[in-house]
Amino acid sequence: MPEILQFTHDELRTEADPPRRYARLLKRHLLESGFTEHIRESDSDRIIAWSGTLGDSLFEPQPMNWMQAGQSAFREALDAAAEPLETNGRTLLVRPHARHVLNDIPGTLRFMREQSGRPFGIAFDPAALLESSMLDRLDEHLTRSFEALGPVADVIMIRDIRGEEVERESGNLAECLPGQGVLPGRILGELLRQMPATVPIALPNRPARSWLGLD
Numbered sequence: 297m298p299e300i301l302q303f304t305h306d307e308l309r310t311e312a313d314p315p316r317r318y319a320r321l322l323k324r325h326l327l328e329s330g331f332t333e334h335i336r337e338s339d340s341d342r343i344i345a346w347s348g349t350l351g352d353s354l355f356e357p358q359p360m361n362w363m364q365a366g367q368s369a370f371r372e373a374l375d376a377a378a379e380p381l382e383t384n385g386r387t388l389l390v391r392p393h394a395r396h397v398l399n400d401i402p403g404t405l406r407f408m409r410e411q412s413g414r415p416f417g418i419a420f421d422p423a424a425l426l427e428s429s430m431l432d433r434l435d436e437h438l439t440r441s442f443e444a445l446g447p448v449a450d451v452i453m454i455r456d457i458r459g460e461e462v463e464r465e466s467g468n469l470a471e472c473l474p475g476q477g478v479l480p481g482r483i484l485g486e487l488l489r490q491m492p493a494t495v496p497i498a499l500p501n502r503p504a505r506s507w508l509g510l511d
Contacts, residue, residue: 347398
């Protein structure tokens with residue numbers, strides 16, 4: 297069974313006593329102005345951040361993210377981040393999202409191939425790759441994303457989302473406590489058991505173990 301981590305609003309940490317930080321969790325993205333300064337100022341060897349958006353707010357729909365403009369901006373941001381990461385001995389775990397420049401399975405696998413040997417990895421957040429239009433085939437989408445991305449991820453972050461509630465500004469699916477949303481805990485637990493033991497699993501709280509059947 298993989299190691300279980302717990303994530304807060306700003307970090308992933310082990311369940312050991314005392315806990316040890318696994319990664320710093322940023323609510324920022326690579327396309328933000330000044331992002332490389334957050335790398336230099338980080339107090340963690342691993343940093344998790346969103347891939348980014350050309351939109352005015354973090355989760356608003358922005359078609360340019362999927363087009364050449366967004367993809368070129370992403371490549372430039374990765375190149376800019378590589379030097380401070382290497383200099384400071386840090387790794388950036390990019391967190392894909394359905395509305396960002398890194399937004400689907402093929403793109404994420406391509407990112408892994410193209411960035412092999414560089415200080416980058418993946419923080420796989422299955423809920424972040426979902427849109428409301430995908431919820432009627434939820435089991436299929438989850439299975440496909442786990443099979444493709446789970447084995448190559450550096451960490452798997454598990455959250456639950458509400459199907460009927462969205463964020464007012466962006467329409468992004470709203471996060472909720474584990475077991476109070478639409479994600480099937482039993483199926484998630486089965487998928488997690490199939491993942492390599494070397495890929496840690498990050499949960500929002502200890503009760504999430506019961507929801508997933510991992511206790």
